[in-house]
Amino acid sequence: MSLDPAELQAIRPYLLRFARLQLRDQALAEDAVSETLLAALEHPERFAGQSTLRTYLVGILKHKIIDTLRSGKREVRLALATDAEGQRQSDDDAFDALFTRNGHYQDPPSDWGNPERAFERREFFEILQLCVDRLPERTGRIFMMREWLELDTEEICQHLQISATNAWAMLYRARMRLRECLELHWFGQRGRPGKAG
8 A cells, every 4th residue: 555645744734733742842843753754655554544544643653752752862841931930820720710619610510421432433533632732732741641642650750840749730630621621512512413503
């Protein structure tokens, strides 16, 4: 099976966006994406067509990013500069708004029906990607390192130079914001598949 270079080029911006988020360096992101596309072109027989080409390329890219992070080519850290303080405060305020003063949800989670069934729908993953893209940059990054790259907490903390407590708090906030976004745009009354919105 041969791969269409034009199709690979069309997927490149998506791959580059994710690589930049994880590596925080344009040159390293470009390298990882180029290596991904080159690997696909050098061994087209490995793409059996059992998934979409984009899914196949993302799988290759995932390993390239992990290799880059583990090789120590670049020290990756969260922005802790003073100008980031305003963003962190804004993130905290948005998160706190989800709860009442006594710690209960402002709006309890709605019934998500059968989430496993939603995973079978391509549209669900498009909405999930939009929700992840809406996360604050550093929150989205740590979430993707944990859930998509499957790095353990110790390795994430080492790369980002944060404590385990900070990492778990950020992951919790990411999950809460994703829950809120998915409820609004997918599982909620307006976004539920099959319902008018």
